[in-house]
């Protein structure tokens with residue numbers, strides 16, 4: 672299983688240059704069965720990354736471009752009048768797929784977005800009084816530009832909380848990465864080589880990996896306490912108006928276990944938690960207005976919290992279940 676996970680990461684990296692941590696985090700979210708929000712400035716490869724992951728995961732995927740005119744029925748489907756039979760016919764929307772790539776989510780009207788998030792949670796859609804089950808697994812991978820960009824708006828706290836992680840893609844870090852990106856373009860002879868990749872997973876093998884994580888990746892009591900302490904610190908920080916909810920603690924637990932699995936371990940170490948904390952929590956805290964206008968951002972406050980919370984001593988072997996862990 673570990674080999675397969677590394678093959679997927681390498682497969683994405685063959686095209687998407689210099690962003691291994693971003694790729695690992697996206698895969699972490701998939702293994703933790705959570706939705707992901709990719710946020711960054713235009714042209715940093717958000718769309719490319721989601722397409723590559725979807726292609727390598729070997730599951731059905733559909734993509735929708737978010738616009739201000741998008742209606743709930745454009746996503747969910749609806750009833751259309753069929754001239755030949757003189758009756759309404761049910762048409763399923765693009766949300767009936769395994770991986771739903773939703774570009775520019777913060778340009779969509781609130782009504783459309785809340786309809787999408789509602790069905791993502793309930794995993795079923797009601798059209799014309801009929802309840803239709805959605806595919807399993809179902810992942811929402813949404814992209815957005817930072818909210819300072821024109822035509823975008825801030826997603827309400829209750830909506831953004833539905834995402835397991837909010838990940839930033841970022842510019843290539845070094846000039847070598849920038850050069851490699853250009854060389855790969857010449858090598859692949861295409862702006863979008865995602866369709867050239869062969870799938871390495873399918874819905875069944877992914878479900879097998881998820882079940883393995885649920886059953887076998889151990890979390891010690893000191894790790895549970897570490898997660899709780901970090902999350903509680905967000906609720907008490909003087910610059911934070913609204914701290915992370917228990918949904919945030921659960922997200923950090925799930926992501927840490929999935930990341931431990933990616934690293935080839937069957938137990939979580941403090942580093943797994945630290946590594947996932949900013950992406951699991953940064954969209955769940957609201958900075959007080961006074962500090963927000965001064966440029967204080969949630970990821971730096973969570974970084975500060977991580978620096979002040981005592982880190983449990985690291986273990987190098989799987990702890991025994993009797994220590995109060997699970």
Ligand SMILES: Nc1ncnc2c1ncn2[C@@H]1O[C@H](COP(=O)(O)OP(=O)(O)OP(=O)(O)O)[C@@H](O)[C@H]1O
Pocket residue numbers: 686687688689690711712713714715716717718719720774814815816843852862863
């Ligand atoms: N790290 C990278 N490695 C390889 N190619 C990249 C990388 N970052 C960006 N690109 C390339 O840059 C182009 C723009 O990327 P993409 O369309 O995915 O950006 P985006 O973040 O979705 O932008 P927008 O916010 O405007 O939708 C694509 O051709 C993509 O292949």
Ligand SMILES: [Mg+2]
Pocket residue numbers: 717718719774814
């Ligand atoms: Mg895009």
